[in-house]
Amino acid sequence: MKKIVMFFCVLAFVGCKTKKTVVEKVEAPKVFMLTVNEINSTQKAKAYSLGKRVLMTCNTSKFTPFSATEATADVRKNTTEARLTQTCHKFRLKYGEFKDLKLAEVWMDNSTGQTVYRFKADYTKPIANKELRVFMNNNNQVAAIKSLDWKAGL
Template identity: 55%
Template sequence: MKKLILLTAILLVVIGCKTTKDITMNPKIATNTIKIAVGEISDIQKNKAYELGKRVLMTCNTSKFKPFTADEATPSVIQNTTQERLTKTCQRFRQYYGTFEDLKLIEAYTIKSDNSIIFRYKALYSKNIANKELRVTMTSTNKVSSIKSLDWKDEISIN
């Protein structure tokens, strides 16, 4: 009986002390990214990221999308950013958040391994309940390598 109680106590301690993962920042990625001051980024790169990100979200207002060129985006972004995909997403966004108004640059991160920059924009919509983020990743050659829409969180999780 004492062994059973001792074994149960040990199991409870082991289960109770189980570590949990930090979901806000992946350590492998955290060591590869550095937050940078927005003022340190060239205006050309900031403007290009803003214009390309805004072009995607303006599709929700106009229902027209000018496809990215090879000078603006990587081949995978060009292939994945289609009028059909954007229309599906936009229908949902307009229903829940209203009309897209503008983007506000909040912060930027550089990825050390390839010198690309992740721009975090707060997407502003006509409905006050909208709390969306647009994340635009620009390569060192000023091409969009990723565009992602997420729910806004103050603590970043780059993945």
């Protein structure tokens, strides 16, 4: 009798077990490439001119500091003529004179709201394979500038 009662208790316990359904959320990608039609032309022009101004410092050794409307406080604090001169000295020895920037890609980062402009930097020496990334925030200010070795993708 005990076995029968125990059997029904186990059967009732297993039979009443609820099943959970798992619902997966499909999140939008955090970083995605923008098409030509989606690019803000004024922001693109501003990113190009500010990026070129930084790299032209390597040729002229004169840098006009960013204004409050052009860059965030962190960028203005970190982009000094002394720091640029050090970096430019290394770049000139290794890559030669800076010529121009060519826009390669534009990426949008949904998590930060920043637009990343990837420019291929042209130098006089053929071994130069560098890129300049200019990060623009929603206020049309430079949020960061990075110089990296060129590689495909972000």
